Amino acid sequence: MKEKLKQSVDMNDFKRTLNAYDFTYKAEKAIREMISSDAFQDMSAENTLNVLLSEMNKVPFHDYLKRYLYKQAEMTESFRSIPDSIWVSILEDAFEENSAPHSFEPTSTKWHATIKSWLKADRVKRDTVFLLGFGLRMSAKDVSEMLTKAINEEDFDWNNPRELIFHFCYEKELPYSYAHQLLQKLDEMQENVSDVSIKMEVVPHTEEELLLRLRQLKTMGNTESLNSGCRQCFMELYERCRKRVAEIYRSEEEEKPEKDRRTWSAEDITASDMERMLCSGVPHNEAGNLIKADRSVLHQHFEAFRPSRQHLDGILRGKLQPDRYDLITLMFFLHSENEKMEECERFKRFVTETNQVLASCRMRYLYPAHPYEAFIMVCMLSPCPLTHYGDVIEMSYT
Numbered sequence: 001m002k003e004k005l006k007q008s009v010d011m012n013d014f015k016r017t018l019n020a021y022d023f024t025y026k027a028e029k030a031i032r033e034m035i036s037s038d039a040f041q042d043m044s045a046e047n048t049l050n051v052l053l054s055e056m057n058k059v060p061f062h063d064y065l066k067r068y069l070y071k072q073a074e075m076t077e078s079f080r081s082i083p084d085s086i087w088v089s090i091l092e093d094a095f096e097e098n099s100a101p102h103s104f105e106p107t108s109t110k111w112h113a114t115i116k117s118w119l120k121a122d123r124v125k126r127d128t129v130f131l132l133g134f135g136l137r138m139s140a141k142d143v144s145e146m147l148t149k150a151i152n153e154e155d156f157d158w159n160n161p162r163e164l165i166f167h168f169c170y171e172k173e174l175p176y177s178y179a180h181q182l183l184q185k186l187d188e189m190q191e192n193v194s195d196v197s198i199k200m201e202v203v204p205h206t207e208e209e210l211l212l213r214l215r216q217l218k219t220m221g222n223t224e225s226l227n228s229g230c231r232q233c234f235m236e237l238y239e240r241c242r243k244r245v246a247e248i249y250r251s252e253e254e255e256k257p258e259k260d261r262r263t264w265s266a267e268d269i270t271a272s273d274m275e276r277m278l279c280s281g282v283p284h285n286e287a288g289n290l291i292k293a294d295r296s297v298l299h300q301h302f303e304a305f306r307p308s309r310q311h312l313d314g315i316l317r318g319k320l321q322p323d324r325y326d327l328i329t330l331m332f333f334l335h336s337e338n339e340k341m342e343e344c345e346r347f348k349r350f351v352t353e354t355n356q357v358l359a360s361c362r363m364r365y366l367y368p369a370h371p372y373e374a375f376i377m378v379c380m381l382s383p384c385p386l387t388h389y390g391d392v393i394e395m396s397y398t
Helices: 002-011 022-035 045-055 061-072 084-097 111-118 126-135 140-150 161-172 176-188 207-220 226-253 271-278 309-316 324-336 343-360 371-380 385-396
Strands: none
Touching: 045 371, 045 385, 061 084, 061 111, 061 140, 084 111, 084 126, 126 140, 126 161, 140 161, 161 176, 161 207, 176 207, 226 271, 226 309, 226 324, 226 343, 271 309, 271 324, 324 343, 324 371, 324 385, 343 371, 371 385
């Protein structure tokens, strides 16, 4: 069984999901060691929790940025021995050489202080990555990876005119001054209904194609947002989960006397029912509510994510936007209930189908260097994924 599970991880082709930095390979190695251990074979939630805490710390933005600079500068000295002053100098010189702005908006913050804040930040805003894209003359691919891996956000939004312009400039190695000119053209651009019917590729390759695409987006009012596609995908998965929960409830009803049985349908399943399934390991307080998330030692590892009824209800009411964790968790629930399939086959199907879902929302594939996603994949390799998931979560609360 151990060898099958190790082969399953190999066949996942992690190389598509990882970048070339050391910490991602460390994450892959930790997963392989975990699933081949005797403790994992015995379904040890304690072992899984210990590995998550000791080996799967989330990579902070400042570490990702420094490793990127280290790689681009082709440094050979010990990475950890390089003082921040060197990174500051590299960034200052690069931004000056590439005539890149220090901010997209007016700011009173000194430039030196801004750079130092980047080199200490665990997380930064999306615009910071775009600034670095111009300041470091990054490729579109590098910016894409920094968006999806360093700050764990979605890739370029092709329906956002500003991001479309930025991507075009990164792709063509054009400076920010060129992007600024294109943004001015966008402001002056007149809407043209006839342009909307013209079919073209999502990603323009020439300036003529770019300007046409920008007119199309401006005419349409940019209604086809990235968020709407993610929400639609979430709702489809959520409905599938409701049907599955209804099936579980109906199965439970069969154990009751016939006169006491209730008929369950997907329409009867509420956010509270979904919370019962997805947060089964979270302790409750006296009022019957989940105890605070920060009581878990995995709180920071999982970026405070948990599919509580309040969180799910917020998405259903349109007050919150679903994110990749929501999609991954719903896919995990659907696949964890497939008891007829062997662990390795179930794992490979989960990875393949989840990556398809994420790609359809323009999100990166499952990323084993992120603690929550590594945790989900490890649970999927256990004989009883949902039980293992709940046991680890329960143990994480102190």
